[in-house]
Amino acid sequence: MTGRLTTLLGALAASTVLTTGAATAQSDEPIRVGILHSLSGTMAISETTLKDVMEMLIEEQNEAGGVLGRPLEAVVVDPASDWPLFAERARELLTVHEVDVVFGAWTSVSRKSILPVFEELNGILFYPVQYEGEESSRNIFYTGAAPNQQAIPAVDYLMDEYGIERWVLLGTDYVYPRTTNRILETYLLDSGVSPDDIMINYTPFGHSDWQSIVAEVAEFGSEGPLTAVVSTINGDANVPFYRELANQGISAEDIPVVAFSVGEEELAGIDTEPLVGHLAAWNYFMSVDTPENEEFIEAWHGFIGDEDRVTNDPMEAHYIGFNMWVEAVEAAGTTDPDAVIDSIIGVSVPNLSGGLSTMMPNHHITKPVLIGEIQDDGQFEIVWETAGLVPGDAWSDYLEDSAMLIADWRSPMSCGNYNVESGTCSGQNY
Amino acid sequence: MPTALRRLIGLLLVSLTLVMVPTGAGAQDGVRPMIDILAEGNFRDRRAAAEALAATGDPAAAPVLTALLEGNLYGRPSDGAVFIGVEEGDQLTLIDPITGETVDQVAERSMDKVRVNNPLRRSLRTIIGVLTLSNPDPAIRMEAAESAFQNPDPNTIDTLDAAIAAEENSAIRAVLEQARAAAILDDDAGQADQLAAIETLRDRGDRDAQALLNRLAQQAEGPVAEAAGDAARRIESNLAVWGIGQDAVYGLSLGSVLLLSAIGLAITFGVMGVINMAHGEMVMLGAYSTFVVQEIFRGLDPVFFDYSIFVALPVAFVVAGGVGILIERTVIQWLYGRPLETLMATWGISLILQQTVRSIFGPTNQQVANPSFMSGAFELGHLTITYNRLWIFVGAMVVFAALVLILRRTPFGLHMRAVTQNRAMAANMGIRTARVDALTFGLGSGIAGIAGVALSQIDNVSPNLGQGYIIDSFMVVVFGGVGNLWGTFAGAMTLGVANKFLEPWAGAVVAKILILVLIILFIQRRPRGLFPVRGRAAET
Numbered sequence: 001m002t003g004r005l006t007t008l009l010g011a012l013a014a015s016t017v018l019t020t021g022a023a024t025a026q027s028d029e030p031i032r033v034g035i036l037h038s039l040s041g042t043m044a045i046s047e048t049t050l051k052d053v054m055e056m057l058i059e060e061q062n063e064a065g066g067v068l069g070r071p072l073e074a075v076v077v078d079p080a081s082d083w084p085l086f087a088e089r090a091r092e093l094l095t096v097h098e099v100d101v102v103f104g105a106w107t108s109v110s111r112k113s114i115l116p117v118f119e120e121l122n123g124i125l126f127y128p129v130q131y132e133g134e135e136s137s138r139n140i141f142y143t144g145a146a147p148n149q150q151a152i153p154a155v156d157y158l159m160d161e162y163g164i165e166r167w168v169l170l171g172t173d174y175v176y177p178r179t180t181n182r183i184l185e186t187y188l189l190d191s192g193v194s195p196d197d198i199m200i201n202y203t204p205f206g207h208s209d210w211q212s213i214v215a216e217v218a219e220f221g222s223e224g225p226l227t228a229v230v231s232t233i234n235g236d237a238n239v240p241f242y243r244e245l246a247n248q249g250i251s252a253e254d255i256p257v258v259a260f261s262v263g264e265e266e267l268a269g270i271d272t273e274p275l276v277g278h279l280a281a282w283n284y285f286m287s288v289d290t291p292e293n294e295e296f297i298e299a300w301h302g303f304i305g306d307e308d309r310v311t312n313d314p315m316e317a318h319y320i321g322f323n324m325w326v327e328a329v330e331a332a333g334t335t336d337p338d339a340v341i342d343s344i345i346g347v348s349v350p351n352l353s354g355g356l357s358t359m360m361p362n363h364h365i366t367k368p369v370l371i372g373e374i375q376d377d378g379q380f381e382i383v384w385e386t387a388g389l390v391p392g393d394a395w396s397d398y399l400e401d402s403a404m405l406i407a408d409w410r411s412p413m414s415c416g417n418y419n420v421e422s423g424t425c426s427g428q429n430y
Numbered sequence: 431m432p433t434a435l436r437r438l439i440g441l442l443l444v445s446l447t448l449v450m451v452p453t454g455a456g457a458q459d460g461v462r463p464m465i466d467i468l469a470e471g472n473f474r475d476r477r478a479a480a481e482a483l484a485a486t487g488d489p490a491a492a493p494v495l496t497a498l499l500e501g502n503l504y505g506r507p508s509d510g511a512v513f514i515g516v517e518e519g520d521q522l523t524l525i526d527p528i529t530g531e532t533v534d535q536v537a538e539r540s541m542d543k544v545r546v547n548n549p550l551r552r553s554l555r556t557i558i559g560v561l562t563l564s565n566p567d568p569a570i571r572m573e574a575a576e577s578a579f580q581n582p583d584p585n586t587i588d589t590l591d592a593a594i595a596a597e598e599n600s601a602i603r604a605v606l607e608q609a610r611a612a613a614i615l616d617d618d619a620g621q622a623d624q625l626a627a628i629e630t631l632r633d634r635g636d637r638d639a640q641a642l643l644n645r646l647a648q649q650a651e652g653p654v655a656e657a658a659g660d661a662a663r664r665i666e667s668n669l670a671v672w673g674i675g676q677d678a679v680y681g682l683s684l685g686s687v688l689l690l691s692a693i694g695l696a697i698t699f700g701v702m703g704v705i706n707m708a709h710g711e712m713v714m715l716g717a718y719s720t721f722v723v724q725e726i727f728r729g730l731d732p733v734f735f736d737y738s739i740f741v742a743l744p745v746a747f748v749v750a751g752g753v754g755i756l757i758e759r760t761v762i763q764w765l766y767g768r769p770l771e772t773l774m775a776t777w778g779i780s781l782i783l784q785q786t787v788r789s790i791f792g793p794t795n796q797q798v799a800n801p802s803f804m805s806g807a808f809e810l811g812h813l814t815i816t817y818n819r820l821w822i823f824v825g826a827m828v829v830f831a832a833l834v835l836i837l838r839r840t841p842f843g844l845h846m847r848a849v850t851q852n853r854a855m856a857a858n859m860g861i862r863t864a865r866v867d868a869l870t871f872g873l874g875s876g877i878a879g880i881a882g883v884a885l886s887q888i889d890n891v892s893p894n895l896g897q898g899y900i901i902d903s904f905m906v907v908v909f910g911g912v913g914n915l916w917g918t919f920a921g922a923m924t925l926g927v928a929n930k931f932l933e934p935w936a937g938a939v940v941a942k943i944l945i946l947v948l949i950i951l952f953i954q955r956r957p958r959g960l961f962p963v964r965g966r967a968a969e970t
Contacts, residue, residue, distance in 0.1 A: 039793075040785055040788065042894050042897075044788060044793035044893075045793045045794050045795065045892060045894075048792075048793045161473065161547065161549060162548065162549050163549070173939050201937065201938070202937065202938070202939055203938040203939065204938060204939050204942055206894075206897075206898045207938060208888065208889045208898060209680075209683075209684050209687070209929075211680040211683065211684070211816075211819070211930070212677065212680050212930055212933045212934055213933075213938065215676065215680075215814070216934065218637075219637060222636075222637035222638055222640075222641050223637070223640075223641055223644075224641055224644070224645070236795070236889075236890045236892060236894065236898075239795065239889065239890045240888055240889050240890070243800075243818075243888060244816070244888075246805070247805065247806060247807050247816035247817070247818060247819075248807055248814055248816060249806070249807055249814075252548050252551075253548050253551050253552045253555070256548050265794065266795070268794055268795070268797070269794055269795020269796055269797050269890060269891070269892065270795070270797060271797055271798070271799040271800065273799075274805075277548050277551065373547065373548070381545065383545060383547045
């Protein structure tokens with residue numbers, strides 16, 4: 001009997017120890033947040049800033065008491081602008097560092113290469129950059145703009161305000177411009193633009209000799225009604241492009257250029273004098289005049305220790321995504337991916353342009369669309385914005401093969417590409 | 431006679447406006463609300479308000495509208511009064527738009543800027559254009575005449591007639607007459623007038639004139655439509671010929687960029703035989719030297735800013751050349767005759783240099799401004815030639831000529847050729863081969879640095895700058911013939927021109943692929959390139 005009692009007592013004691021042990025682990029052990037942005041190689045130019053802003057947000061959250069009473073710890077890895085390395089580093093974050101959430105990637109090809117890893121290991125990724133759409137994964141949250149949150153409103157603005165009738169779609173030759181231009185072309189044709197009035201041109205990455213293409217655009221533009229350029233030119237190719245425009249004397253009044261990849265960060269490396277008046281469409285500009293934005297810029301300058309550093313749209317996307325994740329974790333009471341994935345849908349957090357952005361069942365968010373004109377100080381002056389928030393559309397209605405697809409990750413549908421015509425969900429095989 | 435009558439009426443109108451001006455200025459109360467209303471409503475309301483203001487002919491209209499166009503018009507939130515603002519840091523000096531007197535100095539944030547967008551800017555230019563057709567400054571008159579041509583309006587014919595009669599500068603008068611012709615096309619004037627206008631436009635002969643004529647050919651009927659169609663076709667065929675010339679200009683310009691970036695490699699790879707993967711980074715160092723020099727000049731008097739590039743040239747040469755010598759002494763000299771190891775080592779060096787620059791200057795692009803003499807373009811007939819490309823072409827020629835002279839006419843060039851042709855024999859003759867190697871590598875790298883100065887004017891200054899040029903540079907040197915400077919020259923120009931003639935009908939991506947395929951085929955036929963080095967030296 002005594003023996004039995006001792007065993008019982010022992011077991012009780014052991015379980016108490018275990019519980020207390022677990023409890024202490026719960027409150028002390030930091031929640032790990034993975035940051036997967038290139039710090040070297042070609043994409044370092046854009047992605048380094050995003051790593052910095054994530055570290056700032058984590059630091060601020062820790063000062064405010066962390067999440068679930070636990071501090072956050074940033075785990076930074078460098079995928080070095082190398083797409084296969086993105087997948088390796090993502091695996092390392094999820095299995096070796098055991099992070100609870102990852103913020104990262106910039107290019108679509110890097111996102112495509114880590115998508116299978118996140119689905120296999122059931123991780124959570126927040127992707128902060130405007131992209132071509134046509135995707136919705138259970139494990140990825142897209143906080144950047146889908147084409148209907150950037151490209152289509154920009155074209156609408158040019159049609160209504162400028163009376164543009166001829167369109168030049170210029171892009172770098174890869175998936176984002178190709179898909180966006182396919183969507184835009186269908187949209188323009190649907191709006192009654194004749195095929196003769198649309199010119200599409202692709203250039204290689206880092207294209208630096210724009211002489212003949214700009215001359216071609218000028219010729220196309222002088223043939224009749226008002227012409228605009230819709231530019232999905234990526235990264236480094238933009239500087240020589242705008243320089244050539246200015247040198248050939250094409251001003252924003254003759255042929256306005258509306259760009260989807262040129263933000264404050266890109267303009268910081270250009271002499272903006274000749275660009276004044278050209279346009280960009282984003283969901284955020286540094287010049288947005290709201291108290292939230294002022295606070296954010298101040299915090300950013302304080303964190304980075306440089307008053308000249310700019311803020312841009314993908315930074316805001318991380319700001320929104322991070323706050324959504326914090327709120328979802330608090331609501332779920334755990335960092336368990338399945339619980340967070342369920343609880344984050346419907347979460348609304350303030351964005352920096354004075355509204356509330358909401359996570360929708362298709363894992364995209366609602367955002368306002370702003371059009372800005374480039375100023376000589378490298379900032380944008382907002383000339384137009386959508387009346388309300390625009391919900392991101394994962395599958396474009398303007399592409400034949402995706403018009404009938406919808407994404408809804410709530411049960412019972414729980415599908416990223418549900419075909420409303422055939423009533424089937426094709427799983428993850430898109 | 432009718433023209434004379436028209437002119438007379440036009441003159442009368444102008445003088446009438448002139449007489450009316452004082453009355454307008456006197457009625458200040460009438461204009462003030464018209465100016466204040468500019469700050470209200472949307473862009474379309476603003477345009478209507480600007481037109482109404484210009485129609486008063488008040489002398490305040492031109493400065494107010496110019497300020498609006500340039501974004502210097504501000505509204506005071508408290509009472510809605512509009513002022514012309516002059517920025518000084520965060521402060522704004524407010525100038526009364528009617529009296530032109532300084533009223534107040536306030537913080538910029540306390541005022542609302544009157545926003546303009548591109549369509550509004552375009553309308554403003556037309557409105558201001560009409561107001562400034564009689565401006566004493568010929569440049570402003572020329573601009574006004576051009577803007578009148580770009581935005582033809584039959585209502586302005588009388589004003590244009592008056593301006594033509596008063597104009598003494600023949601170039602401006604020609605543009606005014608073209609503007610008048612463009613306006614007459616839209617007017618239901620007599621057939622004779624329209625036919626004359628078509629002729630004027632045909633003589634102008636550019637795309638704008640062609641567009642106007644094409645539109646007329648579709649809208650009008652009978653002989654006018656025929657004449658317009660003929661004139662448009664003549665312009666078209668004329669421009670097609672100019673187009674070939676334009677493609678050639680673009681090709682030569684691309685060729686000169688290729689030549690500049692490849693010519694340093696023609697020394698290090700072509701003459702010395704070192705497969706130098708870090709060549710692109712030498713170009714990048716040159717570009718960053720330009721940036722640093724320009725930043726220093728920014729701190730000085732702006733008068734000197736344009737000359738910073740002349741300082742940047744030697745600085746870039748010394749920096750890149752110095753780094754080149756350092757690399758040669760520390761790494762490459764141990765690897766002569768081992769091409770594979772050289773390739774790996776220089777590849778590593780290129781990564782190290784890139785990351786070093788990234789760590790020092792940050793990963794973002796750096797801003798290098800074009801000096802004023804390298805901005806803009808000029809027209810040669812119907813050829814558009816941009817100044818930066820022209821200067822780069824001239825620079826490439828100068829560098830090339832200097833290099834040929836160094837190799838052919840100086841003792842150093844002689845030593846260099848001797849060492850590369852037969853190292854052992856050159857050493858026996860008393861040439862310090864190690865020193866010549868280092869200097870030759872330094873020369874090649876220094877020239878790459880100069881290429882960097884040129885490229886900073888047309889491309890991004892970022893740590894990745896060099897990577898975009900390394901493949902093209904190797905292509906040019908191999909295509910032209912390894913070891914032959916003239917081969918590099920011919921190779922660069924051929925590739926540039928071929929690329930630009932292929933681009934318009936194949937697209938930039940396909941053109942690039944086609945060029946690569948053509949080079950592969952060419953190298954199959956002639957493995958030693960366009961101008962192979964012959965003789966014993968070639969065998970070593």
